Every structure is written in structure tokens, then in C-alpha cells.
Amino acid sequence: MKLAFVALAFMLPAPAFAECTIADAMLKSAYPNAQQGDNGLLVDGGSFQRAIQPENVVCKAWPWRPELMLAAVPLLEAKPAEEGMNKGDVEILVTDRTGKPLARRIEPGMAFSDAIRFGDIGLDTARYDIREGQRAFGLRTTQSGSSRVNPYGEQALWLYTFDKGRIERVLDGLVVEHGLGENDGNCQGEYTMVKRTVTLGPKASSGYRTLGVEQTETLSTSQPTADDCVSKERPGKSARFALTYDKGRYRLPGKASSDGLFSTIEIGEQ
Numbered sequence: 089m090k091l092a093f094v095a096l097a098f099m100l101p102a103p104a105f106a107e108c109t110i111a112d113a114m115l116k117s118a119y120p121n122a123q124q125g126d127n128g129l130l131v132d133g134g135s136f137q138r139a140i141q142p143e144n145v146v147c148k149a150w151p152w153r154p155e156l157m158l159a160a161v162p163l164l165e166a167k168p169a170e171e172g173m174n175k176g177d178v179e180i181l182v183t184d185r186t187g188k189p190l191a192r193r194i195e196p197g198m199a200f201s202d203a204i205r206f207g208d209i210g211l212d213t214a215r216y217d218i219r220e221g222q223r224a225f226g227l228r229t230t231q232s233g234s235s236r237v238n239p240y241g242e243q244a245l246w247l248y249t250f251d252k253g254r255i256e257r258v259l260d261g262l263v264v265e266h267g268l269g270e271n272d273g274n275c276q277g278e279y280t281m282v283k284r285t286v287t288l289g290p291k292a293s294s295g296y297r298t299l300g301v302e303q304t305e306t307l308s309t310s311q312p313t314a315d316d317c318v319s320k321e322r323p324g325k326s327a328r329f330a331l332t333y334d335k336g337r338y339r340l341p342g343k344a345s346s347d348g349l350f351s352t353i354e355i356g357e358q
Contacts, residue, residue, distance in 0.1 A: 111147055114159060114187030115140065118179075130166055134196075136175050138163035148211050150182075152223045156190070156250075157183045160209050160227055162199045172234075174201045178209065180227065182250050193248070193255040196356035204231050204240065204352065216247055217288060218333070219296045224249050224258055229353065239279065241267045244351035245286065247338070259338045261351030262286065262301070262331070271310070275317035279308040280324065282348075289330055296333035303327040 115122070115129065119140065122129040128139035140161060147159035158181070165175040176199025182191045199206045212226030224247040233240030243266075247259035264284045271277020282305050289298035305324030310317055331338040340346045 110157065110183075110185065110187040111142070111145060112187075114147060114157070114181070114183055114189075115142065115145070115161075117183075117187050118159075118161070118181060118189050118192070125166065127166060128164075131163060134163075134177065137166040138177065139166040140164075144209075146209055146211050148213065150225060151213055152215075152225075155185060157185060157187065158211050158213070158225055159183060160211060162206075162209065163194075164199055172202065174199075174206075176200050176206060178227075178229075180248060180255055182255060191250060191253055191255045193257070195257075198229065198353055198355055200353070203235075204233055206230075206353075207232055212245065215288075217297070218247075218249070218258065218299075219291070222249060222251065228264075229261065229351065231351075231353070237271055237273045237277075239267065239269045239271075241265070242351060244353065246351075256336065258333070258336065259299070259331075260355075261353055262299075262338075263349060263351055266348070269308075275310055275312040277310050279310075281306045281308070282324075292332055294333050298333075299331040299338055301329050301331060303329075 119129065119131050122131050122140065125139060128141040131138045131140060140163060144162045145159065147157055150156045150158050161179045163177045163179055168174045178195045178198040180193045180195065181189050183189050207230035210228045212228055214226065216224040216226060218224050227246045227248065229244050229246065231242045243264055244261035245259065245264050246257060246261050249256050249258055266282045267279065269277055269279030282303060284301050284303045287300040289300040291297050304326050306321055307324045308319055308321045310319040329340065332341045
């Protein structure tokens with residue numbers, strides 16, 4: 089059989105307007121001057137003309153505050169100047185139940201693609217009660233590499249708060265799944281998959297709870313046989329650590345190395 093990791097994919101909930109019946113109204117309200125173009129709704133602003141492809145927009149009700157809706161809108165470069173490279177931002181919105189924006193935040197460069205391609209996004213409304221009376225919501229992003237012989241993939245979790253009419257980012261893309269490998273394009277190769285789960289820890293002196301992170305690693309190798317391709321898995325290193333809230337962000341405390349812990353996505357200034 090073919091190597092499972094040759095075509096790497098991280099699964100997110102499929103963008104589904106079934107969860108957001110006001111999607112059309114939200115887009116019209118948030119982008120009233122958008123014009124229909126050949127590759128989506130054209131939106132001016134920023135350093136390049138951006139296009140919204142409605143099927144890539146995600147939105148859903150926020151269970152913690154059911155009078156509110158959450159949305160994330162990829163704004164991709166409408167006419168890339170270079171093949172294989174596409175500029176792109178993501179706009180995060182909190183709206184009322186009719187789709188009228190109450191707050192919005194642009195994440196410049198979040199949807200940038202080159203050899204590493206930006207993929208799907210998903211909203212995460214788990215109970216991230218980071219301090220008393222305040223719950224964060226999550227955005228999950230995926231990236232994948234274009235190389236078949238060096239498969240690469242990443243899923244990252246970004247956390248945001250909505251308070252006093254503002255959306256603030258408090259977690260910078262913790263990598264919750266990461267895969268990297270090398271193979272001969274047919275069968276022989278090796279692959280490493282890292283998965284991380286996030287739980288809420290005790291309250292720190294700042295009043296914010298720590299984020300506990302548990303990491304597991306799976307190592308896979310594949311070898312050809314006379315008439316098949318056989319894969320074997322074995323557990324790798326496991327780890328546990330905690331992120332603490334400091335100066336507006338969750339970080340590793342002290343001088344601990346965060347290499348490979350956070351997304352390779354580079355976000356510019358708003």
C-alpha cells in the first residue's frame with residue numbers, strides 16, 4: 089500500500105454555512121464595497137487587492153455568549169504577481185446575530201502561501217476560561233508543504249479574547265499537530281508526527297490560568313517488500329509543559345526554548 093504520510097492532511101471541520109445562517113448578511117455588512125470578480129469578492133485596502141472566496145469563510149455562534157457570532161475571513165491576494173506565491177491576511181470578526189460587525193481584527197500575513205501553503209481555518213469554541221469571567225475563543229490554521237518527498241504539515245491554535253469592544257490575541261499559534269518526513273517518492277521513508285493537547289491549569293498570580301500542554305510523538309518508517317509497502321510505528325518522546333500569561337500573551341516561562349512550539353506563520357503589524 090502507499091505510504092499514508094506521502095499526502096499529508098490535517099483535518100479541520102469543513103467550512104459550513106449551516107452553522108452560520110447569516111453568512112451572506114455578514115459579508116455584505118462587513119464589506120459593503122466588495123465587488124464580484126472572477127476569483128471572489130474583491131476588497132480594497134492594504135498593500136494589495138484582496139479577494140474573499142465565500143466557501144473559505146468560517147463562522148459560528150459562540151456558545152458562551154449566544155447573542156454573538158464569530159467569523160474568520162481569509163483575504164487572499166486577488167492577482168498574485170508571482171506564481172506559487174500568494175499574499176493573504178485573515179480578518180477575525182465578532183458580530184451580532186444579524187451579522188453586523190461589533191469588533192474586527194486583521195491578522196496581516198496569516199494566509200500567506202509560498203512553498204508552504206496556507207490551508208483551511210476553523211473556529212474553536214471550547215471552554216478556554218483563561219480567567220474568571222473571561223473565555224477565549226480559538227482559531228485553528230493549517231499549513232502544508234508542496235513537496236511529495238519531504239511531506240510537511242502543521243495545525244496551530246490561536247486564542248483570542250473579546251472584551252470592551254476589542255479582539256485581542258493571547259496565544260500565538262501553538263502548534264497542536266506537526267508532521268515532517270522524508271521518503272523516496274514511492275515507499276521507503278520515515279515520518280514524525282507530534283500532537284499536543286491543551287488543558288487549563290491553575291490560576292497564576294496574574295489572575296490568568298496557565299495552559300497545560302501535553303505532547304506525544306509517533307515515529308513511522310516504511311519499507312518496500314516483494315509486493316507491498318509496510319509501515320511500522322513506534323512511540324517517540326513525550327513531554328509536558330505549561331504556558332503562562334505574561335504581558336498580553338501566553339508564553340513559555342523563563343528562558344525555556346520554544347523552538348518548534350509555535351507556528352511558522354509570521355504575522356505583521358495591524
